[in-house]
Amino acid sequence: GNSVTQMEGPVTLSEEAFLTINCTYTATGYPSLFWYVQYPGEGLQLLLKATKADDKGSNKGFEATYRKETTSFHLEKGSVQVSDSAVYFCALAVYTGRRALTFGSGTRLQVQP
Amino acid sequence: NAGVTQTPKFQVLKTGQSMTLQCAQDMNHEYMSWYRQDPGMGLRLIHYSVGAGITDQGEVPNGYNVSRSTTEDFPLRLLSAAPSQTSVYFCASSYGLAAIANTGELFFGEGSRLTVL
Numbered sequence: 001g002n003s004v005t006q007m008e009g010p011v012t013l014s015e016e017a018f019l020t021i022n023c024t025y026t027a028t029g030y031p032s033l034f035w036y037v038q039y040p041g042e043g044l045q046l047l048l049k050a051t052k053a054d055d056k057g058s059n060k061g062f063e064a065t066y067r068k069e070t071t072s073f074h075l076e077k078g079s080v081q082v083s084d085s086a087v088y089f090c091a092l093a094v095y096t097g098r099r100a101l102t103f104g105s106g107t108r109l110q111v112q113p
Numbered sequence: 114n115a116g117v118t119q120t121p122k123f124q125v126l127k128t129g130q131s132m133t134l135q136c137a138q139d140m141n142h143e144y145m146s147w148y149r150q151d152p153g154m155g156l157r158l159i160h161y162s163v164g165a166g167i168t169d170q171g172e173v174p175n176g177y178n179v180s181r182s183t184t185e186d187f188p189l190r191l192l193s194a195a196p197s198q199t200s201v202y203f204c205a206s207s208y209g210l211a212a213i214a215n216t217g218e219l220f221f222g223e224g225s226r227l228t229v230l
Contacts, residue, residue, distance in 0.1 A: 004155075034217035043117070043203055043221030044156075051215065089155060095214035100146065100207070105155040 002027045004090050004104035012110045013080055021075040021107045023064075023090035031092040033057075033066050033073040034101070038087040047088070080111045115139050119204050119222035126194045126229045134189040134225050136204030142220070144207045145187040149173065149200040150224075156203065162187055163210065194229045201226050 007022040025031065032051040036044040048057035053068035062077045073090060090104040120135045138145065146161035148171075158171030162181040176198060178190040187206075191198060204222045207213050 032214055032217060036217075041223070043205075043223050044219075045221070046217050046219070049217040091217070093214040093217065095211055100144065100158075100161065100210055100213040101217070101219060103148075103156040105153055 002031070002092060002094060002102040004092055004102055006088075006090050006104035006107050009087075009106075009108040010110050011107060012112065015082055015111055015113055016079045017111075019075070019077040019080045019084075019109065021088055021090075021109070023073045023075065023104060025071050025073065025090070025092050027071075027092055027094055029094040031094045033064070034091045034093070035062070035064055035073070035075050036089040036091060036103075038089065038106070040086070044089060080109070082111045082113055085109055085111045117204055117206055117220050117222040119202075119225050121225060122223065123226050124228070126191075126227065128195060128229060130194050132191050132194065134191075134202055134204075134227070136187045136189070136222060137185050138187075138204075138206040138220070139185065140206065140220065141184060142206035143184070143209050144213065145181065146171070146205050146219075147177070147179065147187070147189045148203045148205060149198075150203060151200050159189065159202075191227075194227075196229045199227060199229045 034049045035047040037047045038044045048059040050057040050066035056065045087106045089106045091101045117138045143164045147159040148156040160179040162168045202225045205219045
């Protein structure tokens with residue numbers, strides 16, 4: 001079956017620090033990969049995506065590269081801000097005609113001023 | 114500009130009580146789904162629907178019922194609440210499974226926090 005594994009949190013960083021959140025996956029078929037973000041008290045929002053190997057998704061200063069050889073999709077940001085404090089979810093989708101997204105367990109990021 | 118609307122936002126139930134979580138979307142989405150979010154377990158799919166009159170089970174369907182009589186609405190029913198159903202519930206919708214696989218665009222409501230005593 002499909003599964004997504006994320007590093008456990010919380011991740012606590014100072015403002016302007018470099019961020020990496022690790023994500024690896026297993027999938028039957030050729031998945032599309034996504035990062036979602038959940039701000040306090042809100043639902044999830046799509047942050048970025050990559051649909052084929054070596055694609056780099058980017059948005060709001062965040063980046064992630066689809067690495068088929070290592071089955072990974074690590075999230076990075078060069079300089080985090082307090083406003084980036086949220087829970088980040090890695091997810092995959094394989095269109096099999098049944099279920100949609102498979103989510104990881106989420107990683108909480110806390111950025112301190 | 115409503116998007117996906119869930120009600121209620123908070124609910125406390127006693128064991129054995131029943132209730133319905135409401136979900137409505139105004140984007141003419143064919144696909145609708147319910148997830149539950151629990152600490153350390155991410156989001157798990159309860160039930161989903163690919164169109165009016167069509168529903169199917171997700172990963173954790175036991176104890177929950179759904180129906181899809183209209184494109185807009187997808188209520189989730191708890192038949193006899195148990196403490197294990199204490200969770201945050203999210204409704205999410207999209208144009209369809211192919212759209213999700215291609216774009217990842219799944220639109221979420223703000224969540225409903227349910228506590229079962």
